[in-house]
Amino acid sequence: QLQLQESGPGLVKPSETLSLTCTVSGGSISSSSYYWGWIRQPPGKGLEWIGSIYYSGSTYYNPSLKSRVTISVDTSKNQFSLKLSSVTAADTAVYYCARAHGYSYGYWGQGTLVTVSS
Amino acid sequence: SYVLTQPPSVSVAPGQTARITCGGNNIGSKSVHWYQQKPGQAPVLVVYDDSDRPSGIPERFSGSNSGNTATLTISRVEAGDEADYYCQVWDSSSDHVEVFGGGTKLTVL
Numbered sequence: 001q002l003q004l005q006e007s008g009p010g011l012v013k014p015s016e017t018l019s020l021t022c023t024v025s026g027g028s029i030s031s032s033s034y035y036w037g038w039i040r041q042p043p044g045k046g047l048e049w050i051g052s053i054y055y056s057g058s059t060y061y062n063p064s065l066k067s068r069v070t071i072s073v074d075t076s077k078n079q080f081s082l083k084l085s086s087v088t089a090a091d092t093a094v095y096y097c098a099r100a101h102g103y104s105y106g107y108w109g110q111g112t113l114v115t116v117s118s
Numbered sequence: 119s120y121v122l123t124q125p126p127s128v129s130v131a132p133g134q135t136a137r138i139t140c141g142g143n144n145i146g147s148k149s150v151h152w153y154q155q156k157p158g159q160a161p162v163l164v165v166y167d168d169s170d171r172p173s174g175i176p177e178r179f180s181g182s183n184s185g186n187t188a189t190l191t192i193s194r195v196e197a198g199d200e201a202d203y204y205c206q207v208w209d210s211s212s213d214h215v216e217v218f219g220g221g222t223k224l225t226v227l
């Protein structure tokens with residue numbers, strides 16, 4: 001059974017960089033049949049796509065976040081990561097990692113709350 | 119950028135049929151996916167590619183897509199269906215940009 005698990009600091013200071021890692025178990029991140037994404041959800045609000053990465057390393061980002069986002073993959077560790085720079089309180093959210101097939105996300109991590117505060 | 123519009127809320131009595139819409143410009147030309155999210159939980163895919171169901175999703179969940187509106191239909195609604203529902207598309211007019219609707223809160227009366 002495929003499982004995804006987000007990890008990283010739960011508290012980040014304003015202007016700093018948010019860094020999260022998603023560890024994939026029960027399946028290979030190198031499969032060409034899938035790609036991997038980050039989605040976030042501010043408290044009490046809806047889902048927002050942050051970006052996606054293929055095992056080859058090709059990345060695609062939400063235009064509204066593109067200047068601050070970097071997504072990378074480490075196939076040796078079966079992990080992919082998110083970095084979001086220059087964070088503000090507006091970046092406070094539950095961050096989910098997920099696996100996509102045919103542009104729908106069939107597997108999600110449990111999510112991790114990241115709070116931006118000094 | 120592509121925008122998906124959902125009603126904030128839909129209410130339905132148990133046993134009745136709930137219809138949740140997702141509006142977008144010529145959305146009928148895109149593949150629409152639907153997610154169910156219960157409080158404190160990660161979203162769950164309930165319909166993909168307009169009308170297909172992942173394994174384990176009851177047949178009560180179905181989808182359609184035409185023109186400027188996609189619809190998630192939940193038949194014989196149960197109390198356990200109360201949740202937020204989100205539609206999602208891949209905006210093929212852009213270089214791989216994905217968009218979620220604002221979400222609809224389904225209340226079972």
